[in-house]
Amino acid sequence: MAYQSSEIAQLRAQQEALDxxxxxxxxxxxxxxxxxxxxxxxxxxxxxxxxxxxxxxxLSDEHSAKYRDPVTGSTWS
Structure with a gap:
């Protein structure tokens, strides 16, 4: 059942404007x-x-180096 009153329509319009x-x-x-x-x-x-x-x-180091020392951060291929 759909509500038909003008009051509800007015409130919905206000709600849309506020949204x-x-x-x-x-x-x-x-x-x-x-x-x-x-x-x-x-x-x-x-x-x-x-x-x-x-x-x-x-980023460049990660792509070019094969190995990385987790302690020092040194890289090599």
Whole structure:
């Protein structure tokens, strides 16, 4: 059974408008947070690799080296 009253229709329209406002506000705050993060990364010279917990040159080392000493971190082929 579907409700037909105009009061319910009006409340649903208000709810849709609020949902849209909420989504827009969340998106704006997310963009602002990302901009702040990027600014801090630039300020402190933090790379994406460091952010992910990797050293800046670790990607190239991992692909070229066959062996790695877990104690010293030394690599060789």
């Amino acid at each position: 849209k406002q909420l989504a827009e506000l969340k998106e704006r705050e997310t963009r602002q947070a990302l901009n702040e993060i990027v600014a801090k990364m630039r300020e402190y010279g933090i790379s994406i690799n460091e952010l992910m917990g990797r050293k800046a040159d670790s």
